[in-house]
Amino acid sequence: xxxxxxxxxxxxxxGTEGEGTxxxxxxxxxxxxxxxxxxxxxxxxxVCTDVLCNFxxxxxxxxxxxxxxxxxxxxxxxxxxxxxxEYDIPFPLLSDTTGTVTERYGLAYDEWExxxxxxxxxxLTIDETRSIRYKWLTESAYESPSYDELHQTVLxxxxxxx
Numbered sequence: 001x002x003x004x005x006x007x008x009x010x011x012x013x014x015g016t017e018g019e020g021t022x023x024x025x026x027x028x029x030x031x032x033x034x035x036x037x038x039x040x041x042x043x044x045x046x047v048c049t050d051v052l053c054n055f056x057x058x059x060x061x062x063x064x065x066x067x068x069x070x071x072x073x074x075x076x077x078x079x080x081x082x083x084x085x086e087y088d089i090p091f092p093l094l095s096d097t098t099g100t101v102t103e104r105y106g107l108a109y110d111e112w113e114x115x116x117x118x119x120x121x122x123x124l125t126i127d128e129t130r131s132i133r134y135k136w137l138t139e140s141a142y143e144s145p146s147y148d149e150l151h152q153t154v155l156x157x158x159x160x161x162x
Contacts, residue, residue: 006135008037008126009104014077015070015094018084021077024070024094026130033066034133034157035126036150039107039119043075043083043093047142051121056089058147067157070094072101073119107137121145125153133157 012025029035038055040048052071069091075083080093094101099117102108105124112118123145125134134153136145 006132008035008124008130008132009101010130011101011104013072013094013096013101015092016077016080016084017092018081018089024092026126029068029070030126030128030130033068033128034154036067036069036154036157037105037122037124037126038069038071039102039105039122039124040071040073041109041112041115041118041121042073043079047121047144048073049087051144052083052089053087054144054147055091056087058150067125067154072096074099074102074117123150125150125157127157 008026010026012023014021015024026035040051042048055069071091071093073093074096076097077095080095083089084093096102099108102117102119107120107122108117109120110116121138121143123136124132127133133156134149136149
């Protein structure tokens with residue numbers, strides 16, 4: 001598990017849970033407990049679809065109190081709505097259309113498949129003090145994170161918020 005002492009930069013992004021859009025602020029959700037951020041290149045790309053569906057199916061996330069999960073990509077809320085509908089994604093997907101948040105977290109590719117500033121595949125858990133408790137990052141958009149490590153870090157977030 002890769003523990004860090006970084007502070008997660010505050011952000012407010014438009015997002016959707018499948019119907020309509022709203023603003024999601026990191027501070028709002030860390031006041032209530034921990035947050036899992038899943039950065040990924042694109043909705044509907046084969047690997048991203050598999051990875052997000054694996055998160056959808058991770059039972060330990062369904063039964064976790066005080067830990068919110070958010071996907072973050074450059075896609076619009078409209079693409080996210082369609083993706084959520086097609087794959088029954090149970091957590092909000094946030095639209096970082098300018099790439100500002102991806103850049104502030106240091107997770108942007110210079111260029112990936114002819115697209116600049118696309119988020120690298122990354123997974124962060126952030127506690128109620130906005131400290132990044134776990135950070136998994138890969139240069140290969142085709143690599144998936146360890147769900148065992150994620151499970152352990154989510155359990156540690158849940159323990160902290162009790």
